[in-house]
Amino acid sequence: MTAMLDALDVETVRKDFPILERRVHGRPLVYLDSAATSQKPQAVLDAMDRYYEQSNANVHRGVHALAEEATEAYESARGKVARFVGADPRGVVFTKNATEAFNVLAYSLAANRLGDGDILLSTQMEHHANLVPWQLVQPRAGFEIRYVPVMASGPDAGTLDLAAFDEIVATGRVKLLTVTAMSNVVGTINPVADLAARVRAANAEAVVVVDGAQSVPHMPTDMLALEADFLCFSAHKMLGPTGIGVLAGKPELLDDMPPFLGGGEMIANVTLEGTTFNEVPYKFEAGTPPIAEAVGLGAAVDYLSALGMESVRAHEVALLEHVLPALNAVEGVTVHGPTDPSRRGAAVSFGVGGLHPHDIGTIMDREGVAVRAGHHCAKPLVRVLGSAATTRASFYVYNTLDEVQALIDAIETTKRFFAR
Amino acid sequence: MSSSLDDLYQEIILDHYRKPRHRAAELEPHDVHVHHANPLCGDELDLRLQVDSTGSSAPRVGAVVYDGDGCSISMASASAMTEAVTGRELADADDLGEAFRLMMHGEGLKREDDLLDGVAFQGVAKFPVRVKCALLGWMALKDAIGTYRDGNQEHRVTHE
Ligand SMILES: Cc1ncc(COP(=O)(O)O)c(C=O)c1O
Numbered sequence: 001m002t003a004m005l006d007a008l009d010v011e012t013v014r015k016d017f018p019i020l021e022r023r024v025h026g027r028p029l030v031y032l033d034s035a036a037t038s039q040k041p042q043a044v045l046d047a048m049d050r051y052y053e054q055s056n057a058n059v060h061r062g063v064h065a066l067a068e069e070a071t072e073a074y075e076s077a078r079g080k081v082a083r084f085v086g087a088d089p090r091g092v093v094f095t096k097n098a099t100e101a102f103n104v105l106a107y108s109l110a111a112n113r114l115g116d117g118d119i120l121l122s123t124q125m126e127h128h129a130n131l132v133p134w135q136l137v138q139p140r141a142g143f144e145i146r147y148v149p150v151m152a153s154g155p156d157a158g159t160l161d162l163a164a165f166d167e168i169v170a171t172g173r174v175k176l177l178t179v180t181a182m183s184n185v186v187g188t189i190n191p192v193a194d195l196a197a198r199v200r201a202a203n204a205e206a207v208v209v210v211d212g213a214q215s216v217p218h219m220p221t222d223m224l225a226l227e228a229d230f231l232c233f234s235a236h237k238m239l240g241p242t243g244i245g246v247l248a249g250k251p252e253l254l255d256d257m258p259p260f261l262g263g264g265e266m267i268a269n270v271t272l273e274g275t276t277f278n279e280v281p282y283k284f285e286a287g288t289p290p291i292a293e294a295v296g297l298g299a300a301v302d303y304l305s306a307l308g309m310e311s312v313r314a315h316e317v318a319l320l321e322h323v324l325p326a327l328n329a330v331e332g333v334t335v336h337g338p339t340d341p342s343r344r345g346a347a348v349s350f351g352v353g354g355l356h357p358h359d360i361g362t363i364m365d366r367e368g369v370a371v372r373a374g375h376h377c378a379k380p381l382v383r384v385l386g387s388a389a390t391t392r393a394s395f396y397v398y399n400t401l402d403e404v405q406a407l408i409d410a411i412e413t414t415k416r417f418f419a420r
Numbered sequence: 421m422s423s424s425l426d427d428l429y430q431e432i433i434l435d436h437y438r439k440p441r442h443r444a445a446e447l448e449p450h451d452v453h454v455h456h457a458n459p460l461c462g463d464e465l466d467l468r469l470q471v472d473s474t475g476s477s478a479p480r481v482g483a484v485v486y487d488g489d490g491c492s493i494s495m496a497s498a499s500a501m502t503e504a505v506t507g508r509e510l511a512d513a514d515d516l517g518e519a520f521r522l523m524m525h526g527e528g529l530k531r532e533d534d535l536l537d538g539v540a541f542q543g544v545a546k547f548p549v550r551v552k553c554a555l556l557g558w559m560a561l562k563d564a565i566g567t568y569r570d571g572n573q574e575h576r577v578t579h580e
Binding site: 356359382 | 429
């Protein structure tokens with residue numbers, strides 16, 4: 001390939017990821033499943049090792065040197081995360097993952113703030129993590145859940161139906177909007193700030209929840225610019241470890257919410273008659289938190305910041321400029337979602353005429369190419385695309401144009417295999 | 421265990437995939453219709469069974485057809501299953517299904533000759549994530565027989 005990607009020095013980036021050296025079924029690994037979870041750079045692995053080797057202790061309650069170091073490491077990670085997404089550190093709650101962050105909001109926010117007559121507005125594009133928790137609390141809380149449809153065809157296929165959105169918002173009853181900033185299936189980047197402004201114009205009391213699980217790892221994020229009250233995301237999709245996620249919110253809103261889980265760390269005082277709670281964010285961090293994981297997330301944020309999120313995004317747009325036409329040029333391939341790279345992220349779902357995603361995934365695996373086949377935990381959206389499953393290739397900072405070619409070659413191999 | 425793509429996608433399997441046997445959306449008349457879904461991979465399978473209970477002998481599989489949307493392994497395995505069980509007594513078809521299940525779980529090969537092309541799916545056992553696909557049609561058959569015995573005509577199952 002003659003074309004170049006110059007937003008990032010990918011060859012240097014790749015050297016930071018030990019796993020990229022391994023082979024799969026005798027072939028070099030071509031990892032195209034970062035939307036499910038990203039690989040981890042050495043800096044993240046080292047930071048976690050160093051923490052365990054040098055500073056391991058519990059946080060917030062020791063007077064000894066290690067406890068102070070551990071607390072400092074944990075809280076400094078919180079500060080890094082806050083700066084990374086433009087949040088107040090008091091409003092950065094560490095959770096287990098994005099899913100838990102949504103559960104906190106469903107049980108502690110929606111269940112109390114919304115009731116009869118109120119609408120919780122979601123979309124057909126959401127990941128199950130941003131669907132199921134609300135559905136679980138809805139019967140008791142009594143609010144109504146409405147979903148903005150996704151355009152199934154036409155030039156805007158794979159984007160939200162904004163006319164339908166406006167119609168629901170015009171009722172003035174939308175009290176909570178929850179929407180993904182970037183689809184994990186079709187890559188669509190939603191106009192979150194615009195949606196938030198429209199909801200607030202119709203109902204000043206409305207709160208806006210943004211699913212940043214795919215957007216935070218892949219593009220610059222600023223909660224203020226997004227007009228978001230809450231932002232949920234997971235460390236493991238942004239070069240960090242599993243086991244830690246983030247609920248970033250406005251401290252004054254978090255202050256008003258009852259705790260989600262109870263236990264140590266989240267209390268101010270406990271008697272057998274009752275308990276007063278610690279201040280935010282600790283009120284929402286019951287028990288010993290994921291300390292080493294927070295340190296790893298902090299290191300991931302440092303790594304991404306050093307690359308620069310503008311460059312990360314530019315790199316992925318450049319990859320999309322190659323991968324979208326290359327996929328479309330393969331006979332029988334249908335690419336889902338926006339065709340304009342500036343309107344989408346680098347999670348690319350596609351179908352190959354007559355072939356089942358499971359078969360495609362298995363044959364590609366033999367070529368060393370790791371893609372995902374299935375419903376990607378977004379069944380309502382995949383249904384709109386007219387199938388039960390798609391094949392998804394998703395790209396990140398370490399992916400190259402040669403890997404785009406490896407994907408295309410693997411599709412051709414799969415087609416030949418079933419045509420023989 | 422070494423495994424190659426040719427273990428998974430044997431020529432016989434691809435042949436059933438390209439030229440399915442007894443694949444149809446309807447069977448008139450039929451006694452039972454079951455629908456089985458495997459939500460993880462999105463596979464969906466409809467199976468219709470006509471039971472031959474005339475005469476004095478035990479009821480038999482008079483005819484069986486399947487239809488669905490799924491990967492090559494699930495569809496080909498259902499196709500091979502229909503050939504292996506048509507004409508068999510229900511209890512015998514159930515027993516054959518158990519032999520297939522044991523084979524897929526690597527627990528020995530029984531009734532090799534009766535399984536006909538089903539034997540070709542042995543290699544799929546080396547691909548643990550695909551074993552479920554190969555079992556889908558057989559599970560639907562077992563369920564259809566059970567549903568018939570319970571005196572019902574319809575059953576829907578979602579596999580976890
Ligand atoms: C858009 C989106 N939201 C939420 C999640 C849930 O993330 P986690 O499983 O880490 O909680 C994912 C990850 O699959 C996602 O892609």
